Amino acid sequence: MDFSQVLEKCGNYGRFQVVILLLYGYTNILGSLHYFSQTLITFTPEHWCSHVDLEDLSVKELRSVYANTSAPACTPLLGVVDGMGVVAEGRYCRDWIFKRESGYESITTELKWVCDKAHHPAVGQSFFFMGSVVGTLTFGYLSDHIGRLPSLLMSTLCGATGDFITSFVYTLPWFAFSRFVSGLSTDTMYYLMYILVFEYLSPQSRAFGLNIILAIFYCFGLMTSPWAAIWIGNWRHYLWLASLPALGVLIYPLLICESAQWLLTKKKYGEAVSCLKKVAKFNGRQVEESVFDEFVKFYRKRAHQESKLNSQEDTFLAMFITPRLRRFTLTLLLKSVIITLSCDVINRNMEGLGTSPFKLFSLTSIVYLPAGVAILLLQNKIGRKGTACSALFVGGLITTTTGFLIARLDATENAVLLAIMIGLGRFGATVSYDAEIQYAAEIIPTSVRGQAVSNIHVVGLAFSSLAFYVIYLAQYYKPLPSIFMSCLMFLGAGLCLTLPETIDKKLPETLAEAEKFALDESFFYFPCFHKKGANFKVESI
Numbered sequence: 163m164d165f166s167q168v169l170e171k172c173g174n175y176g177r178f179q180v181v182i183l184l185l186y187g188y189t190n191i192l193g194s195l196h197y198f199s200q201t202l203i204t205f206t207p208e209h210w211c212s213h214v215d216l217e218d219l220s221v222k223e224l225r226s227v228y229a230n231t232s233a234p235a236c237t238p239l240l241g242v243v244d245g246m247g248v249v250a251e252g253r254y255c256r257d258w259i260f261k262r263e264s265g266y267e268s269i270t271t272e273l274k275w276v277c278d279k280a281h282h283p284a285v286g287q288s289f290f291f292m293g294s295v296v297g298t299l300t301f302g303y304l305s306d307h308i309g310r311l312p313s314l315l316m317s318t319l320c321g322a323t324g325d326f327i328t329s330f331v332y333t334l335p336w337f338a339f340s341r342f343v344s345g346l347s348t349d350t351m352y353y354l355m356y357i358l359v360f361e362y363l364s365p366q367s368r369a370f371g372l373n374i375i376l377a378i379f380y381c382f383g384l385m386t387s388p389w390a391a392i393w394i395g396n397w398r399h400y401l402w403l404a405s406l407p408a409l410g411v412l413i414y415p416l417l418i419c420e421s422a423q424w425l426l427t428k429k430k431y432g433e434a435v436s437c438l439k440k441v442a443k444f445n446g447r448q449v450e451e452s453v454f455d456e457f458v459k460f461y462r463k464r465a466h467q468e469s470k471l472n473s474q475e476d477t478f479l480a481m482f483i484t485p486r487l488r489r490f491t492l493t494l495l496l497k498s499v500i501i502t503l504s505c506d507v508i509n510r511n512m513e514g515l516g517t518s519p520f521k522l523f524s525l526t527s528i529v530y531l532p533a534g535v536a537i538l539l540l541q542n543k544i545g546r547k548g549t550a551c552s553a554l555f556v557g558g559l560i561t562t563t564t565g566f567l568i569a570r571l572d573a574t575e576n577a578v579l580l581a582i583m584i585g586l587g588r589f590g591a592t593v594s595y596d597a598e599i600q601y602a603a604e605i606i607p608t609s610v611r612g613q614a615v616s617n618i619h620v621v622g623l624a625f626s627s628l629a630f631y632v633i634y635l636a637q638y639y640k641p642l643p644s645i646f647m648s649c650l651m652f653l654g655a656g657l658c659l660t661l662p663e664t665i666d667k668k669l670p671e672t673l674a675e676a677e678k679f680a681l682d683e684s685f686f687y688f689p690c691f692h693k694k695g696a697n698f699k700v701e702s703i
Contacts, residue, residue: 173445174364187379194383195404203397204283211255236277293345302616314354321347322408329401377534384527388520427609500654502622506629529589551658557590558651565644604664
């Protein structure tokens with residue numbers, strides 16, 4: 163009697179799963195506040211070099227004064243003559259006039275990190291991503307060695323500590339250090355909780371639970387965070403809002419337990435049974451002791467058989483030894499780079515589009531709701547591979563179209579149209595990103611799922627640091643970032659065809675099972691075009 167059969171008896175979609183899904187939702191709110199805090203605290207509004215003659219002038223008048231200068235933000239004036247600024251050669255700005263968004267004080271406006279100090283926020287961003295690489299590798303490794311739950315708690319609290327420390331800094335070295343600490347849990351808190359929930363849900367409820375909860379709670383966090391920043395009015399206080407709620411994860415061990423499926427891969431059969439008994443009690447199920455005895459006997463026997471065939475322990479590096487699993491792993495790594503970079507470029511490129519970046523980010527975040535519903539409908543109809551492939555392909559088309567519209571249209575006069583296109587672009591990127599997480603988690607076997615998912619994810623995060631360079635391509639030709647990203651998304655859509663379909667199949671628990679997974683399946687297999695059982699035997703898990 164395997165894990166899925168025992169979990170079904172204990173309840174694979176009862177009160178325990180409802181609680182763990184709600185905690186997953188809370189984690190998503192924490193993740194949304196944390197991840198985009200870097201963007202909100204370093205927002206740089208339109209600004210001009212200050213002068214006594216510029217006091218009390220409106221934004222329109224300021225723009226008019228600096229109309230004949232190439233860099234009004236960093237060009238000092240001798241004065242204003244006939245409404246035009248007279249440039250002071252050989253001088254440097256010491257103070258600036260900022261067009262603050264509803265009076266919001268960011269770190270760049272408070273510490274005046276502009277002009278010769280404009281690179282300071284970028285340095286913090288770089289250290290944030292460096293921390294994300296270190297944290298994802300570290301906590302991913304720990305999740306497969308000490309457990310999903312303790313790794314989740316450490317990751318979440320580590321990121322919150324970094325945000326809290328950041329709220330007290332005044333210098334670049336301390337800012338870089340605190341952003342590094344904050345970056346240690348960039349997305350780790352999210353995907354560790356994702357894996358924990360994933361391993362306690364039935365396949366039938368997995369797509370609904372994970373995607374709908376993600377859509378609702380992550381969307382709520384994204385839509386409200388810009389308004390919360392404006393309402394609070396200060397980047398330091400906003401970081402308190404983003405960090406202090408993370409203390410709520412301390413109650414997680416009181417409500418849920420460690421992944422029983424992970425405990426089985428570590429041969430901790432007694433602890434796995436204890437967790438399943440807690441699930442059964444929480445769900446109001448009565449399960450006979452003989453069921454657990456048969457369950458433990460099944461896994462002891464299988465472990466004994468596997469030890470005869472292979473004495474080596476399953477590791478992430480071992481995924482590169484066998485040919486099929488190596489191909490799957492390399493494909494997932496490359497897809498992670500494409501999808502993560504696409505999402506980062508689309509989500510962060512909000513300035514110069516004729517609308518307040520705060521409002522544009524908040525309003526276009528609503529696409530997370532229909533994106534979650536779209537994933538739910540598509541994954542159960544056309545499968546995981548079809549959803550991932552079509553989302554990337556359609557997203558590439560939308561991204562290309564948006565780039566050319568930005569190049570040809572006046573942003574001020576067409577702000578609504580551009581906002582709609584940005585929203586559609588975020589929709590495609592969101593579907594691609596969320597579909598990829600579940601798809602990768604199903605292909606990767608349980609024994610290395612935490613470490614492998616984290617390593618695949620960290621490669622994407624490492625390349626997402628190139629997002630600012632991709633956005634900078636617009637300096638040469640406005641649609642170039644969109645064209646570049648759309649080409650990558652089309653490549654990603656093609657790569658999806660090389661991966662196996664996972665819907666309605668018994669997922670692999672070991673590397674040996676993963677190597678044989680969907681062995682007879684063709685590149686162009688989509689369940690919506692084939693009858694079940696036509697190419698392989700469908701198993702329920």
